[in-house]
Amino acid sequence: MQRNFWQRHWKWITLGIIGILAVFFMSPIGNAVTDIAKVYADTSVYENALEKVKVNPRVIELMGNLATIDKFAIVEGAVFYSNNNNTVSITLRINGSKAKGKLDIIANKLKGTWDYERLKVRIRDPKETIVVLD
Secondary structure, eight states: OOOOHHHHHHHHHHHHHHHHHHHHHHSHHHHHHHHHHHHHHOTHHHHHHHHHHHTOHHHHHHHOSBOOOOHHHHHHSEEEEETTTTEEEEEEEEEBSSOEEEEEEEEEEETTEEEEEEEEEEETTTTEEEEEEO
């Protein structure tokens, strides 16, 4: 009985797939994917930041009531971890009842909780940057 292609070459194909995955996860694209996955796993970093932004009078005036951040906003944004995953820089889309904008977060993890170093809201129309925490 003649063996098919997979039966003859399964070892090489398996090693090739493992090699491709290893190169992918060590590349900058792989790092971005793993950073996004970390934020998905630890939603408190952006949910707590949004709670701080929601009470800022200038944000309320220009954007109205802010909606919760959906999971797709994380994929659209940018996430960068550093300092052994204890520092994060995130940019997310936020939606208000009056306007849309971007939320910039820089936070450090101290004893299991996120300490916010900078929170900034950028609005396109009217073009304004609101520094919530600096």
